[in-house]
Amino acid sequence: MTKQLIVIAALASCAAGMAHAQTSPWTVRARAVHLDMTNKDSTGLGLTVNNRTIPEVDVGYFFSPNLAAELALTVPQKQRVSSNGSAIGTFRHLPASLMMQYHFTGPSGMKPYMGAGVNYTHISSVNILSGVGALDSHSWGAALQLGVDFPIDRNWSFNLDLKKVYLKTDVYASGANAGTLKLNPVMAGIGLGYRY
Known part of the structure; x- marks a missing residue:
């Protein structure tokens, strides 16, 4: 009986490993993503930068079922x-x-997450009056993040995301x-995700 239990446990462990590998x-x-600029100006010139909606592509990697890293990218705006x-x-x-995220499991398979990381922005082509x-x-x-994935099927999900970027x-x-x-924009995003 003990040997049978050991064999069953070993087979279950292998099956779990194969499922995880898939x-x-x-x-x-x-x-x-909609950028809503804070526009706090200390120059006395009354400077503001416009709000706008931009495309964003994010690549994520899961180190475990809960812990992931995400790189959010766009094109020059x-x-x-x-x-x-x-x-x-x-x-x-x-x-x-670049964000580090923690993912939770919610009802109906939805997966809320929170993240924190760093933002780098390159500014170029400045054309402003003299x-x-x-x-x-x-x-x-710094960059802070809250979001949730709603599963559509095994691979696809509907995503809502909110970031605060300093x-x-x-x-x-x-x-x-x-x-x-x-500028410190609040970035509200809506989109689709695909997990390979």
């Missing part, structure tokens, strides 16, 4: 800069966020540092 640790999501409500120019930014000559090219900041840039006028513009 589930890929890789996920890909495509989202439409053109933003409009205004001073006291009047347009004064544009710039492009390319943000990327009174505000330049912006910093690089911004590093993004700021120094503003230079006539070659001197005039202050800081904190």
